[in-house]
Amino acid sequence: MRKTGKPERGLFELYRDDPERADAVVFGRRTGVGRRGFLQGAGLTAMTAAVGAAIPFADNMPSGFIPAALAQAAPAAGAAPAATLPKPLQMEGKAGISVIQERPLNAETPQAMLDDDVTPTAKYFVRNNGLPPEQLGAPASWRITVDGEVNTPLTLTVAELTQRFQPVTLKLQLECGGNGRSFFTPEARGNQWGNGAAGCAEWTGVRLRDVLQAAGLKPSAVYTGHYGADKNLQGTDAPVISRGVRLAKAMDETTLIATRMNGEPLPNIHGGPVRLVVPGWAGSTSQKWLTRIWIRDKEHDGQGMGGFSYRTMRTPIVPGGQAAEANTQILESMPVRSIITNPAHGAQLAANTRQVALRGAAWAGDKTVQAVHISVDYGVTWAPAQVAPPANRHAWQRWTANVTLPSAGYYEIWSRATDQDGKMQPHVAGNWNPQGYGGNPINRVAVLAA
Ligand SMILES: Nc1nc2c(c(=O)[nH]1)N[C@H]1C(S)=C(S)[C@@H](COP(=O)(O)O)O[C@H]1N2
Ligand SMILES: [Mo]
Numbered sequence: 001m002r003k004t005g006k007p008e009r010g011l012f013e014l015y016r017d018d019p020e021r022a023d024a025v026v027f028g029r030r031t032g033v034g035r036r037g038f039l040q041g042a043g044l045t046a047m048t049a050a051v052g053a054a055i056p057f058a059d060n061m062p063s064g065f066i067p068a069a070l071a072q073a074a075p076a077a078g079a080a081p082a083a084t085l086p087k088p089l090q091m092e093g094k095a096g097i098s099v100i101q102e103r104p105l106n107a108e109t110p111q112a113m114l115d116d117d118v119t120p121t122a123k124y125f126v127r128n129n130g131l132p133p134e135q136l137g138a139p140a141s142w143r144i145t146v147d148g149e150v151n152t153p154l155t156l157t158v159a160e161l162t163q164r165f166q167p168v169t170l171k172l173q174l175e176c177g178g179n180g181r182s183f184f185t186p187e188a189r190g191n192q193w194g195n196g197a198a199g200c201a202e203w204t205g206v207r208l209r210d211v212l213q214a215a216g217l218k219p220s221a222v223y224t225g226h227y228g229a230d231k232n233l234q235g236t237d238a239p240v241i242s243r244g245v246r247l248a249k250a251m252d253e254t255t256l257i258a259t260r261m262n263g264e265p266l267p268n269i270h271g272g273p274v275r276l277v278v279p280g281w282a283g284s285t286s287q288k289w290l291t292r293i294w295i296r297d298k299e300h301d302g303q304g305m306g307g308f309s310y311r312t313m314r315t316p317i318v319p320g321g322q323a324a325e326a327n328t329q330i331l332e333s334m335p336v337r338s339i340i341t342n343p344a345h346g347a348q349l350a351a352n353t354r355q356v357a358l359r360g361a362a363w364a365g366d367k368t369v370q371a372v373h374i375s376v377d378y379g380v381t382w383a384p385a386q387v388a389p390p391a392n393r394h395a396w397q398r399w400t401a402n403v404t405l406p407s408a409g410y411y412e413i414w415s416r417a418t419d420q421d422g423k424m425q426p427h428v429a430g431n432w433n434p435q436g437y438g439g440n441p442i443n444r445v446a447v448l449a450a
Helices: 011-017 019-027 041-051 087-091 158-164 208-215
Strands: 098-101 106-108 143-148 154-157 168-175 198-207 223-228 256-261 275-277 290-296 311-313 328-330 337-342 355-363 369-375 397-404 409-419 443-449
Touching (some): 154 158, 168 256, 208 290, 355 409
Antiparallel strands (some): 098 106, 168 198, 198 256, 256 275, 311 328, 355 397
16 A cells, blocks of 8 residues: 655665555566566665665565565564563563563564573463453362263362372473464454464473363263453453364373473463463463363354454465355464574674574474475575474474575575475465464574674
């Protein structure tokens, strides 16, 4: 959309506010009018000025390409001090986390802060659809109910839960269904997450499977429905969010009812005293402040399972176009994704740096990651990274790679993961859907080498 009456500003602002016009300035073409070729002449001069350095691989930049330095804002230099954050984030010591929304509270981890093998709680993203319960009482006396298609409905206190069932500790990767939403064009509805609505913490709890077996599943049991104690923003009694999973996922031995996170009692902000952890599936299935698991004889139809919420297209539609509800399916296992956690996007490398040691993470919902490939020349050549196996099933995988930059200048480091079935991250977020789930384009980090 052209904004009229404004003077031409820096290319960064132009790309942010009017990418089509910026594209025309840099590449000398108007969108929809056909391609004029590669970046050159005045376009190259403008792009070089905009990114602040020579562009050694400029010849490889395709027409219409928006440099990551211009398309994705770099995090502000220096981590945001905790004191400037909303109270609940301050209390958890989440310095440096990026607040996306204050009510309900939503905050993502800047990608470079996901550099730990196991994500510390102080860095872990927060995704609330409503208001966390305030009066918790004694955590051990919190009750959860299991009912529905079971032989013996159960009501268990957290103390009973942890005494009666075998404790399990696993590193499990959780990701919001909307992670990567900001990469969709046109913009999809919802929090504009980058890649940081994800993390891999160490969770301790009991297997949901063990609890369901104790209740005894009837043959009619096919699905779960999850309920929590948070309050909606409208002040009514309607559940904030109530998702569920197919029984097979509920019975997976890595699906936990968790009471501890990274060796500590589960903090309130992450659902304490007790939550579900359904690794690899859209984070909305991992009910926080868990109060009830309703075993159902059909797909659950709770808050957040209808309309376009947590639903993706069965067959692709024109991006931004009209979507039919009948053409949607509930979001389950998340698609393959890789992130570069070192260096940070926007990093200025020390003078004469030509070898860069990269670190990152990759995960693929229920699948494992088979490979991560790296390119520093806009995708013309790709080299494999060293990908570690997951610490346990459904943990994310860490990867490392070394790249050589031929000279000083502006570079983009790209990472692209491939899952065990050979599915790769696409160049741009694909299968557009109204609420922007499953956006997993290749990761691009801009760096300047002096
Ligand atoms: N009760 C309840 N559980 C919830 C939510 C919520 O709003 N209420 N949000 C869900 C969503 S969408 C995600 S991505 C994860 C986020 O967990 P976190 O805040 O611990 O990172 O919690 C899920 N569980
Ligand atoms: Mo989410």
